Structures are given as structure tokens and as C-alpha cells.
Amino acid sequence: MNAKLRFTLLFSALVSIVVVLSGTTIYFLYAQTRKQVFNDRLTAQAVKVHRLYRSYIANPKETTGLISDDNMFDLQVVVFNSNLDNVKLITNQKSSIRFNQSLLFDIQKKKQVSFADGIHECVGISFSDPNCIVLIGAFDKYGLTKQEQLKNIIILAIAAGILSTAVIAFIFIGQVTKPLNKFNSQMERISESNLNERMPLANYDTDLNRTAQAFNAMLDRLQQAFEFQKSFVHHASHELRTPLASMLSHTEAALSRDDLTLEEAKKVLVSLKEDQQEMIDLTNSLLLLSQYAKLTYSTDWPLIRIDEILYELITAIKRAFTQVNIALEFAQVPDDEMMLSLHGNDALLRSAFRNLIKNAYQYSTNQRIVVTIDADAQYFKIHIDNQGQHVAAADQERLFIPFFRGQNAQRKKGFGLGLSIVKRIVELHQGTINYTALSENINRFTVQFKRIS
Known part of the structure; x- marks a missing residue:
């Protein structure tokens, strides 16, 4: 099942639930209201019967006792006196309301009771002055007919709503997913042979x-x-x-x-x-x-003092290259030895700085190299300076690309991999390296590491 159809069915199902719940609520609220209204009308008729009974008590011979309501179908009335005897003289109708002593006692106790007798909805009320019980019931033909009509209307409305919702949702989701489908088609056209193509931005939301x-x-x-x-x-x-x-x-x-x-x-x-x-x-x-x-960085690496590595490397390089002149300086002496420490791989860091110092020696015109350590609150830096031909501005951005060799390196032996290896080692230790051309033909490589907290 594709996403378009799945979204349509899901949206239609959610709307259907809302519509069915709304229709059902409307139907039951109407049914309760109709029942209450009809009950009120039965109560009003019971009050009329009580008045008629009062007249009967005052003058039994003159009371005809006919009770009717054109809006009530099959009206039924029963009256009981204080002794719970059925008084038959006040109505000319034969009542079919079923009752028993328990119902009459319940009416006397509660004063008013609503109940159903077959298709009839009935009300029993206990009156005083004079004391009597009136049972009255009728079939709400018109109200129930309207209720049935409302039910049919709601069912049709729900069916039409669900169908129209599904159609509209399908069309709407089709419009919504149209740019996504186009987006997907363009993505499928891109392969390793045409990686220069890009997704257009203006046509999408x-x-x-x-x-x-x-x-x-x-x-x-x-x-x-x-x-x-x-x-x-x-x-x-x-x-x-x-x-x-x-x-x-x-x-x-x-x-x-x-x-x-x-x-x-x-x-x-x-x-x-x-x-x-x-x-x-x-x-x-x-x-x-x-x-x-x-390789990836690991916090489990041991703590390493950069100044100690540099001291040992400089000593070893001086033994290997007797003409080299290397000076190790501090821009400011750190108060805490931890300012120059980091979690690292000793062999890798030695390889990186050995490459940088040997490069500085190889491309120096006077074999003098100055290594300066500088630390602040957040970082510590190692500057490696030598005097020699500057790297051309066009070459500086590509210095750390494998096999790249600048114009100043054309007559030197090498493969152009040293600085690439150095950059990878420095970045592995979450550091940075960059080149700066200073005045008086000074070349500077700066390695920066974040201080440990």
C-alpha cells in the first residue's frame, strides 16, 4: 500500500470516527429531549385529570370525564382515590395501562414516576387535595416518527460525509504529495555519474x-x-x-x-x-x-604533556640533523602543567610534530626553527615557524590535500602526504591546524588543542 492511499484511509477513518460520534450524540440528545418534552406533556395532562377529579368529588353527577389531546396518540388514563380504588367515572376511555400495587406504592412514595408500558410512555403522579393517583400514558407517534426520520438523515449524512471525505482526502493528499513525488523522482535520477545535479528549491514549500x-x-x-x-x-x-x-x-x-x-x-x-x-x-x-x-577519538587515551613530547622530539631531531637550530619557547609560562595536557595517542602526536618540524627544516633557508607554546583559558597552541619561501596564496587552501605539492616544493623530494597525515592526526585529537604567511618570509604552522577541563 503506497503512502497516498494509506494517508487517505487513515484520514478518512479519523474523520469517520468524528462524524459517527457526532451523529450518534445528536441522535441520543434528540431522543432524550423528545422523551422529556413528551413526559412534560403527559404531566400537564395529568394535572388536567386531577382538576377533573376534584370536580368529580364536588359533583359526581355533572362530570363527563372526557380527556383528549390531538397530538397524543392512544391516550390512556387511570385514576385511583385515596383508598387506591380505580375511579372509572371520570373518563369514557378504557385504559390498557398495566399496573400493580407495588407501582402505586412507589408513586405514593416518590410523588412522580415515569415508566413504559409497551409502546406507551407513561407517567404516574400522586396528588393531594383531594388525594389521588393519576396514571396517564400515550404513544408519541409524531415524536417517534420525527426521531426515526432524524436517524435516517444522520445515517445518510454519515455515509455521504465519509464518502466525500475519502474523495476529498484522496485529491488533497494527491496535491500535497505531488511535489514529494516529484522530489523523489529527481532523487532517483541522481547517481554517481551525475552528482553535480542538485534539487531545485523554489518549487517546494x-x-x-x-x-x-x-x-x-x-x-x-x-x-x-x-x-x-x-x-x-x-x-x-x-x-x-x-x-x-x-x-x-x-x-x-x-x-x-x-x-x-x-x-x-x-x-x-x-x-x-x-x-x-x-x-x-x-x-x-x-x-x-x-x-x-x-581511527576515532577516545577519552580513555592517557594524559599526555605536549611540552614533554616536543622536548624529546627536538632532542632526537637535533641528533639526526646536526645543522638544524631549533628553539623551544613559551609565549607565557603556564601556571598549571595541566594547561599543556590532553588525552591522546603518544605515537601519533609524536609522528605529527616530527613531520611538521622536519618539514620546517626541509623548507627553511637558514635551518632555524622556532617552536612556540602559547596557552590561554580555553586552548593551547603550538606555533612552528621557519624562514623560507612563502606558500602561494592559491596553494594555501590545498596544503592539506593528499598528494598536493605547492610551487615551493617542486624541487624537493616527497609525495605530498605528510601534511595530510598531520592534519588527520590533529583532527583525531579534536584539534585544528592552519598555515599563516608572516612578514619577513616567516612561515607558520599552528596546531591548536582544547584544554582539558
């Missing part, structure tokens, strides 16, 4: 516009992910092809010569080893990037 905007935002992310994937595969293939082509070229050149000396053969093997090492480095970088993409 506010709610569908919000849905369309969310869907378009998702398409933007998907398109970006697909483009990133294509770019990643393209650049990875290109980077792998370069050492493979070099290895093939050296191998073919060596095989084509019959007079290859031992020294020349060693040079070929050294060159092949360099290309193989380049492939291993590239593969390791790709594996790292893939592994880090699957």
Missing part, C-alpha cells in the same frame, strides 16, 4: 526546501568525496608509476648492454634500490593515511 537543502548538502559532500577519491587514485597511480618507470628504464638499459661492467652494474642496483625505497615510503604513507582515517 518550506519543509521540502529544508529537506532539499539537506539533500544538496549531502550531495556536495558525496561529490567532494568522489572527487577526492578520484584525485587520490590518480595521484597515487602517478606517484607509483614514476619509480616503476625509473626502475624499468634502468633495468632495460642494463639488459641491453652486453659489456656492462661491475661498477656500472652496482650503480644500476643502487638506483633500483633508491626507487624501491621510494615506493616503500610511498606505500607506508598511504597505509598510514588509510589507518588514521579509521
Whole structure:
């Protein structure tokens, strides 16, 4: 069952319940009102009979005793004196009202009792001055006829209401779901081959516009992910092809010569080893990037002091690169050592800062690097500065994209994966990283982490 039919049936069922309850309520209220009105008329007739009985007591011979009402069908009257004897002289009608002593005693006690006798609706009233009991009943032919007519009208109205509601609901819901169906059709037309298409916003109401905007935002992310994937595969293939082509070229050149000396053969093997090492480095970088993409932040990670990691890294890098000059400074000395602590993975953080410091050394013109730690009430930052050629403004936004290499890196060895790995590690620790070109050819990478509470 499709949504349109389901909504139609549900709406029709709800309206039907309301209509049936309304019609039933109207019918029973009318029935109660008719019964009360007829009961009041019977009471009025009983009062007339009591007056007639009073006249009978005063002058029995002159009382004819005829009681009638043109609007009451089959009027029945019975009168009992104080001794509960049936007084038959005040009416010329033969009453068919069934009664017993218990009913008469009940009327004497309650003064007025309403009851039914077959098709007759009856009232029994106890009067004083003179004391008597009047039983009066009649068949409310006209009232019951109108009540039956009302019932038929209500049944027809309910049936017509339900039918018209179903038709109107079907048409209305069809109009309401029309843009949704169109929206669905447009969604079905979008696939991985045409992710550049977007849902139009002007033709929909506010709610569908919000849905369309969310869907378009998702398409933007998907398109970006697909483009990133294509770019990643393209650049990875290109980077792998370069050492493979070099290895093939050296191998073919060596095989084509019959007079290859031992020294020349060693040079070929050294060159092949360099290309193989380049492939291993590239593969390791790709594996790292893939592994880090699957990791998630954990509050169970141990507390790590960033300043201690930096001290140890700087010492190790100075031993590896003897010409490097690295200074570790504090913008302000923190009052609490916890200001520079965070929950993290020690090995990953060391890898990130090692990459940043080695990059700063590799692209520095004077081999001097300044690492500055700055902390405030909410965050602490690590600035890594070096002097060298600025990254072009057009390249700055793409610095952290895998395989991207700026104009200042064209003559340097590398794959363009280091900063991508660093960014992933920093974001894994809920931090941020950005590049700033300062004056006097100073390049600054800033890593920012939120202080633990």
C-alpha cells in the first residue's frame, strides 16, 4: 500500500470516527429531549385529570370525564382515590395501562414516576387535595416518527460525509504529495555519474526546501568525496608509476648492454634500490593515511604533556640533523602543567610534530626553527615557524590535500602526504591546524588543542 492511499484511509477513518460520534450524540440528545418534552406533556395532562377529579368529588353527577389531546396518540388514563380504588367515572376511555400495587406504592412514595408500558410512555403522579393517583400514558407517534426520520438523515449524512471525505482526502493528499513525488523522482535520477545535479528549491514549500537543502548538502559532500577519491587514485597511480618507470628504464638499459661492467652494474642496483625505497615510503604513507582515517577519538587515551613530547622530539631531531637550530619557547609560562595536557595517542602526536618540524627544516633557508607554546583559558597552541619561501596564496587552501605539492616544493623530494597525515592526526585529537604567511618570509604552522577541563 503506497503512502497516498494509506494517508487517505487513515484520514478518512479519523474523520469517520468524528462524524459517527457526532451523529450518534445528536441522535441520543434528540431522543432524550423528545422523551422529556413528551413526559412534560403527559404531566400537564395529568394535572388536567386531577382538576377533573376534584370536580368529580364536588359533583359526581355533572362530570363527563372526557380527556383528549390531538397530538397524543392512544391516550390512556387511570385514576385511583385515596383508598387506591380505580375511579372509572371520570373518563369514557378504557385504559390498557398495566399496573400493580407495588407501582402505586412507589408513586405514593416518590410523588412522580415515569415508566413504559409497551409502546406507551407513561407517567404516574400522586396528588393531594383531594388525594389521588393519576396514571396517564400515550404513544408519541409524531415524536417517534420525527426521531426515526432524524436517524435516517444522520445515517445518510454519515455515509455521504465519509464518502466525500475519502474523495476529498484522496485529491488533497494527491496535491500535497505531488511535489514529494516529484522530489523523489529527481532523487532517483541522481547517481554517481551525475552528482553535480542538485534539487531545485523554489518549487517546494518550506519543509521540502529544508529537506532539499539537506539533500544538496549531502550531495556536495558525496561529490567532494568522489572527487577526492578520484584525485587520490590518480595521484597515487602517478606517484607509483614514476619509480616503476625509473626502475624499468634502468633495468632495460642494463639488459641491453652486453659489456656492462661491475661498477656500472652496482650503480644500476643502487638506483633500483633508491626507487624501491621510494615506493616503500610511498606505500607506508598511504597505509598510514588509510589507518588514521579509521581511527576515532577516545577519552580513555592517557594524559599526555605536549611540552614533554616536543622536548624529546627536538632532542632526537637535533641528533639526526646536526645543522638544524631549533628553539623551544613559551609565549607565557603556564601556571598549571595541566594547561599543556590532553588525552591522546603518544605515537601519533609524536609522528605529527616530527613531520611538521622536519618539514620546517626541509623548507627553511637558514635551518632555524622556532617552536612556540602559547596557552590561554580555553586552548593551547603550538606555533612552528621557519624562514623560507612563502606558500602561494592559491596553494594555501590545498596544503592539506593528499598528494598536493605547492610551487615551493617542486624541487624537493616527497609525495605530498605528510601534511595530510598531520592534519588527520590533529583532527583525531579534536584539534585544528592552519598555515599563516608572516612578514619577513616567516612561515607558520599552528596546531591548536582544547584544554582539558
